[in-house]
Amino acid sequence: MNPLTCVLALLAATTVTGPVLVAAFSLGLYGWPAVLLAIALGLFAAAALARPIEAEIKRQDPAWDEVRDRPRPVPVRHSDPKAGQAFDLRRDWRR
Numbered sequence: 001m002n003p004l005t006c007v008l009a010l011l012a013a014t015t016v017t018g019p020v021l022v023a024a025f026s027l028g029l030y031g032w033p034a035v036l037l038a039i040a041l042g043l044f045a046a047a048a049l050a051r052p053i054e055a056e057i058k059r060q061d062p063a064w065d066e067v068r069d070r071p072r073p074v075p076v077r078h079s080d081p082k083a084g085q086a087f088d089l090r091r092d093w094r095r
Contacts (some may be wrong), residue, residue: 002069005050012042012046016041017085020037020038021038039092
């Protein structure tokens with residue numbers, strides 16, 4: 001998950017949760033069910049809206065490059081002589 005998706009998910013959750021809480025409190029619904037309903041709607045909005053908004057932002061950005069955005073594999077250097085061997089319970093287990 002990209003950092004942009006995380007930020008957009010937080011914004012979407014806040015944007016939905018706040019007005020739902022204000023509406024519930026304005027209607028006189030004070031209590032945990034109203035708060036839990038608002039949080040559930042905020043989580044749903046975060047899950048449903050963050051990725052499409054991120055895709056739209058990236059689509060409209062002329063400087064964004066999809067190949068550059070992909071994660072690159074990190075080369076692994078083995079300095080341990082046993083790195084290529086499989087784990088052996090009798091040899092590797094500490095007693």
